[in-house]
Amino acid sequence: MVDNVVAERLPGELAKWDPAFTKRVTEAAWPLIRRYFRAEVRGLELFPPSGAALLVCNHSGGMLTPDVPVFGPAFFAKFGYGRPLYTLAHYGIFLVPWGPLLPRLGVVHASPEAATAALRSGAVVLVFPGGDYDAYRPTYQQNVIDFDGRTGYARTAIETGVPIVPMVSIGAQETQFFLSRGTQLAYRLGLPRIRAEIMPLTVGLPFGFTVFFLPNWPLPSKIVMEVLEPVDPFAFGKNPDIDEVDDHVRRVMQRALDRLARQRRFPILG
Structure with a gap:
């Protein structure tokens, strides 16, 4: 489980993260996931080497999205299992038979309170602002960043004083x-x-x-995830405008996703 000192500062589900259990699951599943999706995670050298950060990504692939199973192993390979990574998820994902195990893997119910508590404990938090709306975007819009107007992530980053780390994912929207x-x-x-x-x-x-x-x-589409330069919300002023921060993050992500899309030669094959 998480360190006792940290756990005391974390409510409910957050305190259930179990790095040893996460390691066992990751080491068993990652070789299969990597081969099946020919997965690549790029740009981790840009990620803050320590401390809290809010990782913001587009969501892809529908209900069986591979986003977290692809990114998580790469993150832990880079930073180790001593650095907590929490993923905020829609409540529906917890309705599956293995739902009760998800908090042990760092997957918790999405809420501003959970994100704030995790960030203030020094953890990394992965959010998909577009949620299922984004994960089910039509194929003809597969390379469009669309958070459905949701800006809560920017507000949370400002309130907790942590950097926003944009990340883009491509390929999962070609799995069907x-x-x-x-x-x-x-x-x-x-x-x-x-x-x-x-x-x-x-x-x-x-x-x-x-x-x-x-x-x-999901079809075995090649998945590429790319971490981008961190964004300091306070680069936009002492009292950053939430919409301005959100607009910048989405524009940066859209440029990166457009670039990755141009590099893809064939659907599914990559």
Whole structure:
């Protein structure tokens, strides 16, 4: 489990992170993930060598997104398991049978309170501001940074005084065809009442045409994740404007994603 001194400053799920358990799972799964997705994580030399940081990434690949399984092993290979990495996740991911184990891997329910507590303890926090809205963006928009107007991450970074580290991911949106987020369908079905504002429509293997609750297995698309230069929110002034910080972060990420997209020669193959 996390160090006792640190754990005393962490509420609930955050204190459950177990580096030894994370190491066992990572070492067992990473060789398979790396080969299947031919995964690369670039730019970790740009990451702050110590201390808290808010890592902000676009989210890709639908329900079976490989973003965290690809990034986590690379992060720990670089910095070791003594540096906590927490991932904020939508509550739906905890409904699977192995959901109770996720906090031991550092995956916790997304909330401003969890992010703030983790950052103030000195941890790294990985957030996907666009959430499932981003992860299910249509294939024709696969290389577009779209957080759906969510800027809470910038507010959290300003309030805790930590750097924002942008990161972009490409390839996971090619693991199946994403036809539509199904926003209108979700509202007609009343799903927003259970915090589900989309009902995605996808085509893939093995089920063909599917909706949100029946995910296809991801195709072995080449996944590349790239860490970018850290952003100091206070470079925008003593009292940074949240929208200005968010706009800068998204523009930096979009430029990087455009560059990675130009480097890709073929879908899936990379």
